[in-house]
Amino acid sequence: MAEGGQQRALNTAFAPPPPLWKHFSPGNVKKLEEIKKEASKSDDGKPRKKEWSPAELRSLTLPPELRFLVPPEIPSGNYSVFGEVQNLSTALPSLEEQGIHQLYPSPSKPGPNGEASAQPSQPLNHAYYLLKISKSLLLNFLEFVGILSIVPDQFESKIEDIRNLFINAHHLLNLYRPHQARESLILMMEEQLSRTREEIRQMDKLKEELTAVLDQLAAEGADVGSTLEMVTEDHQMVSKSEGHIAEDSQLVWDIIDGKVDG
CATH class of the missing domain: 1.20.5 (Single alpha-helices involved in coiled-coils or other helix-helix interfaces)
Structure with missing residues (x-):
């Protein structure tokens, strides 16, 4: 009776989550972290940083409630989801392989030894x-x-x-899916390239404006180098004065808090 109910749950369009979700509690996660920390200690008792793979976690002796927290092995071949068998292969199976009548011509397949077909097929429209x-x-x-x-x-x-x-x-x-993926990638790369070109164009424009300003200053007889040094020195003096103000303010707050004897 229980097996029949489980089979009905698997075949439901909106199947409930598996019962093991109850084991994913904060307490169990904390217990698993503690077990991993203990198992990763070296011979001298000092913990060492280690990334645990699912295979290494499965090798540990874990309580039954913690075994569900370990990721399962990567499936190979076919797997079942809600009672339907799914294939891991990225190749699209033909309709003939699925037992469905195909209404459009198929491309010619190579022979058993890899030789080309005697009748070359036209591209599928x-x-x-x-x-x-x-x-x-x-x-x-x-x-x-x-x-x-x-x-x-x-x-x-x-x-x-x-x-x-x-x-x-x-x-x-x-x-059309592979073609769609290629076109989407091409579009994304073209957008990225156009953004990069626009950034370079803006930088070139700013460089030209700065060069024009420096040329104008030089034409007016101003010493560009000394002007830049003066601006740098003024900036450093402002930074130092701001630092002194901050130190004085901190000293006042320390006196108020009683950290420094008045």
Whole structure:
């Protein structure tokens, strides 16, 4: 009975969190940190800084309530989420591999020894087949409405046709994902490059303005070098006077607090 309830929970669209979430409490996290700190001590008893990997944590002797805090191993191949098997491979499986009727031609596959196909295939025109599938969807929907108005009990075959059309259209769109990722990366790099060029242009503009001001001062007979030295000395004097004011203020507060004998 319990297994049946667990299976229903896994297949629910909005499944509840697994029961192990109750073990992720602040107290258990603190206990795990203390165990890691004790296990990382050297022979002389001094703690040493160490980053624990999940495999090293699994090698420790942990209480049952702390074992859920250790990250599981990285899955390989397939894994199950809410009762559905997911594949870790980034390659998009073909519709034929999933047992679905494909409505557009597939590119030719190489032979068993890697040789090229005898009949070279033309590049797949995604837009053309997406348009054809869209028109077929409209036609099949009209046929579906006609079936519901005449023989409603024979709707299942037409629903299956519409489902197959949607799956094919979705698969065609997914074939664009690598292209979309490349275009997004190109756009991001172009924006970054344009921002960098704008910053360089602003810096060049500021440099030209400063050069023009210095040339004007030199043309008027002003000693630019001595002027810069005077400005630097004035700045240092202001900084020193501010430091003395701060020291005097601190001394007054110390006298008020009784830290210094009056």
